[in-house]
Amino acid sequence: MAPKLPPQPPLQHSSTAVADGQSHGHAAPPKGILRWLLTTNHKEIGSLYLIFSLTMFFIGGIFALVVRAELFQPGLQLVEPEFFNQMTTMHGLIMVFAAVMPAFTGLANWMIPLQIGAPDMALPRLNNFSFWLLPVAFTLLLSTLFMPGGGPNFGWTFYAPLSTTYAPPSTTFFILALHIAGISSILGAINIIATILNMRAPGMRLMDMPLFVWTWLITAFLLIAVMPVLAGVITMMLMDINFGTSFFDAAGGGDPVLFQHLFWFFGHPEVYIMILPAFGIVSAIIPTFARKPLFGYASMVYATAAIALLSFLVWAHHMFIVGLPLVAELFFMYSTMLIAVPTGVKVFNWVTTLFRGSISFESPMLFSLAFVVLFTIGGFSGLMLAIAPADFQYHDTYFVVAHFHYVLVPGAIFAIMAGVYYWLPKWTGHYPNERLAQWHFWFSIIGVNLTFFPMHFAGLAGMPRRIPDYALQFADFNLLSSIGAFFFGASQLLFVLGVILCIRGGKKAPAKAWEGAVDLEWTVPSPAPLHTFETPPVFHRTSH
């Protein structure tokens, strides 16, 4: 993923003013590890984010495979329940905070300046800082696994009082790690907003921006709104654990359900933080390979904004069985059902974009099409979960596990992979090996469905989530899921192989690597030079 350096003679950029005012610094970038530690270049930082994310994707994936190996058959064979709980917790935390979120931030770093015709991010040093916070945060988080009493074992949602009074001693480190990751996200979001609002090419209005930029702009506002809430709730935990407060302890006048309200007020927007940029990626790829403009650009923007606003009004649908009053149940049921409307608009727009297009099926398109279908299946189960009375049966079962994995794996992660295959030619100057990418796609789609589809049935039949062992009637579903998980996990090695081969060589890509591509990133050479758009491009209002 890293661009080959130096792609152009230093003369070219030393003479031009650059955004961060450090023109002398670029003439001779530091060598070796220091170059990566000190870089302020959006492309290099983007690559760092993506490499970090991919590493964490495999670590989180190994945790998932420990879980699936234990659940392969009834009984306890491989791990103790205590370690099993640490694995489910760490899998969730790592995948959410260290794999999916940094992947989108990495793509944003690489592509937003290129898509709006900006020379770099608005705040390059802050950009460097927000990346390097992440390895610190997650090294700390992973190190808790080796502490006395083990790592976090209370689920990625860390409900109090299991995560306070009853938590292992390492929980304080978990809180610190999450604080650091949260600061990283907030700084990254500020940077993205500053870049998009201030550094667009002359003539590019907000409603001219590519949808990836739009969805990220909205996502960044969501991050700024909710990461402080997360910081607040984990600080309250810290106080309860170490300083004798009772925010979440009824014995001292607190309320354990308060924790859930605060957590999900963060948590539900967080879910959209992980999917809105995916909508943006898919909205770039589908028109490219349908060779037809995106249908309903304006309604896509409004739908994204509507989803973001609604995300603040639905949090308690995660809490239908905690004993909310009837009016609250009804309010959150109706508001949650309403989210289906803008989400439906998006799906209809993608399908209509395909209608009467001229469609080809390169790997980015395959992943995007799979995204549309499988994300929609996840949306359907989401709609079912919104029906509060039915949720009394679905809640905390594998049906929920199936639901959110459908929107996150063939949803968010497939979109990320689609984006990587789509933009690799721009990053490396080479097309990814298409045959390898197609194998990766087909293995992934079989693996992902084999893993997660049976979970719907296990949940409906009555299997609760987060259990290390299960009753015999769930054995067949779990067997299928475990086989699927190992198959899916192994096939991701093809992805790594494809990316490495693409960095090292392959078919040369021209500036406009895909026939139907229209956005500004396709006007710079492939691979994109380290510095682009030092002179703002002229933006022609034809793309949308």
Place this chain on the structure above:
Amino acid sequence: MRSRWWWLIAIVLAASESQAQSNGWNMPVGVTDVSSDIYGLHMTIFWICVVIGVVVFGAMFYSLFRYRHSKGAKAAHFHEHTSVEVLWTAIPILILVGMAVPATATLKNMYDSSNAELDVMITGQQWRWRYEYLGEDVAFTSNMSTPRAQISGEEARGEHYLLEVDEPLVLPINRKVRFLMTSDDVIHSWWVPDLAVKQDTIPGFINENWVKINEPGIYRGQCAELCGIDHGFMPVVVHAVEEEEFETWLAERKEAAEQEAMGVDREWEMAELLERGESVYQAICSSCHQAEGQGAPPAFPALANNEQLLSDVDWHLDKVINGVSGAAMPAFRSTLNPVELAAVVTYTRNAWGNETGDVVQPSEVAELIAQ
């Protein structure tokens, strides 16, 4: 892409065949009016999703097939159509309203726990359930009865593996029973799919739910909210019986409780206490402190050869009766009766190499609790 549907069909067929005799692969209809209403809502929304899915995916796959670049398709250039966009915003809203109406009615019914004929207090504890028939002086704890040897695979697994308990909750059919639910430690969730009751039990708060069972039978479920190490080993079993049978059972339990209360005053032999204590220890204490008292430090200290514990019987009694504040050790003063408390303390002080010879009498414990 199309191969996905084959997987779906294959999985559905495989699942339906192998699961035919048990819960199967769909939500149970259950044995209450509420549970069948919920099943109805579930199937309605499911079929709505199927129809929308067929239309949307149908249009999508038609386009993918019909407008292939490789077949020389020429792209059109339209990119908006106001009336179509309004239409596909409005139609889903109508469908959702249609869905919200029956859901609201069912929910209102579920929230109406008035006019109950029997109140049962359900208390979640790591990792068992305590049931108390309010106003009847009958209370007991319900522990998983699946032997650990089945979990580790040393013994063959039984039919109701992990879903069987020593003492089920016994309820009468055709009577509205109100549940009052709380917890002594962390949040648990009491769930029986056939009754469509799933409710979090929250420490310090009381939730309400209710059930009116239509058919006698044994209904099994388990804790649904992650509650620590043995979250997966916290089953719920409800034994629904005819009303007369329930009355008989309740009377028997009352009598047994009175017998037990009388036992507090007499002098107990050490051997009796050890025997009783071992069964209490294995049912209640061993999930944390382990079968041989070896514990799982740092969360769960060892009891075998624990200097502090063995040197101070009053300290030991205090921790068992009142719990350890800020740690996982709960107070057992109301969970266990004085006989059980005395027995388990006596047992702990004389098992696994602990040889204090101490005998704690139920009467002493009763006095401590009374203070």
